[in-house]
Amino acid sequence: MSDTLSAPPPALELVDATRVFTRHGGLFKKAGKAVRAVDGVSLTIRAGETLGLVGESGSGKSTLGRLALRLVEPTSGRLLVDGRDVTGVSKAEMQAMRRDIQMVFQDPYGSLDPRVTIGQSIAEPLKVHGLWDSDGPQKVAGVMSLVGLDPSHADRYPHQFSGGQRQRIGIARALTLDPKILVLDEPVSALDVSIQAQIINLLQRIQRERGLSYLFIAHDLAVVRHVSHRIAVMYLGKVVEMAERDNLYRRPLHPYTVSLLAAVPIADVRMRNRRRTSVTMGEIGSATNVPPGCRFHPRCYRARLVAAAGGVPTERSGDALLPRACLIDQPALKACGGTDQVACHFPETPETRSEVATAVLQDIGYPPIRPIPLQSA
């Protein structure tokens, strides 16, 4: 957002949030290695804003989403809702806070009790919070209509609904308490393509009408682009890039963001036989065994290009020649061009952009792809 806008307090703020999971040892067994699933992440979500959170599985994005609701307690760091620090508050106060922040899960089937009618499921948050009164049924019918469900189906069971309708039920349930923030964890990933669009439209309409803030966690970069105002890219527990939506897709700064963009399958004939394996090397490492220096260096095409070009101190790592900085220094997330932030020693700025990144950007349509006419048909 531009600086000219007056800044209301963020709806949600995480300050240096860290979550360490430890495997407990037995009587004679040493405790397992600690996993820093989320490692010093700071972010804010403004009222009415959608922050997209992308990364591969194992990046810590789902854990971060749960931290925002304190479904997972942070090991350190602070959580602020509407400017109020709720990090250490009691269970009762936390309960009250959850009226303002609700979650929608990926699997709409697994998150609904099969033995309970959907009307009861949607009403449950009201009952848990002691807000069930004579207006209750009215409220349930109201949110059901809002999400495009027929209120007369309230006495049906989850199995009587399709996947897309079940996701509508999950959304209705999250909206019953009239929250200010929704954490959406892969809300459309399990849905068919034709249904994804319906749910995306629904979420955007609800946001417009109610001024909700969304933390939208997803791995699909095209979906994230469509719904987000800003986007945070996570890798092994760290945010490696945080940028305005259009900036992230037009001038991605972190090589990992470029790798993710390179891997997106684009439904365009020009993509025929387009190989991107060289941009996306290997698989995400394990959070139990985070590499020293920059966590992304074992997979980074950019580090290899920079080292090969010379002019920086280099060192050999396995069979790759890499800049020394990438091997020993963990880059901090810092501003790079306006409000965008990147954690990289050699970011892909427009002035220093590599050929790899340029080719990837051309492929994804910057400058935009125009349909090419067929030669003979």
Added chain:
Amino acid sequence: MPNKAMPNLHPVAPAAPVAPATAPRPVALELRDLTTVFPGDDGPVTVIDGVSLAVRAGGTLAVVGESGSGKSMTFLSALGLVAAPGRVRRGEVRIDGADILHQPPERLRRLRGAVISMIFQDPLTALNPVFTIGEQIVEVLRAHQRIGRAAARARAIELLARVQIPDPARRVDDYPHQLSGGQRQRVLIAMAIALSPKILIADEPTTALDVTVQAQILDLLADLQAETGMALVLITHDLGLVARYADDVAVMYAGRLVETGSMEEVFTKPRHPYTRALFRSIPRLDGPVDEELPAIEGQPPNVARLPPGCAFEPRCTVGRGRADCCTRRPLPLAGDRSGHRSACFHEDLPDRKEAIR
């Protein structure tokens, strides 16, 4: 060769030859009028209805459709793997011109793996957790070939190297849980190509994987294909993967084929209103933001309760409410010489905002 009743869907000259293909390559696998039924409460339910497809040696056919559209069931039917009480009611599955569907079970079992092979979506459930990956590959080899244990193990290591598992001589003794999702999928590919099949059917091979790994796995399949000349059937819901890897596309809806043609034809000139709507509804990296996605209204139909006419009619912005669409079922007809076919009465009409009623 195509028979008279069912025109071959492939153009005489493939639209986008990867290699300089002078003569059209032979058809490796052909399905003719394949129809599969399951018993239902009100009589048999047709889950696959008259599907005719062909894939050429060295070519890639992408079969796209939503869950329940029958894309997996079509190929389970083709391999004789439909679980009872379902059964193939009608049709032929021809490999090298010979129908395999009416072979004795033992012969069919020998064909599977050796001539036609399939890899499935979930690489964890498809591997047995109590055997090492080496033992599982050896089992495949020894079930089909006269080969000693030591030789089979050596071949297993070779295959793991071929699918780019690092340090294969050591990893051959790993159990499935010791591998990442991407590596497990590589092992399944190693098993599927162990007997050098002519046809490989990959059923959503990368749906459970991250996009970065997905690209690596599909590039590997494409490399193997270029090397061996096998035909590849890629079952997917991801139109982006189709653009990158397919020569031909078949679009399925409610157990029926609605559109077939070369990838270029279907992507640049989609004909069936369902295909058109599908393309519009997916968010693109270069598409407009801040406006609604043109979603397809309604839900995919239950195949047990299909409307009497076109299965897409209730959701169709072109044909909804039209008398012919409601009463008669459109069949895939060849629209032009290119072999691009679509099953629609009104494919030349534009999509409209409001359906007629």
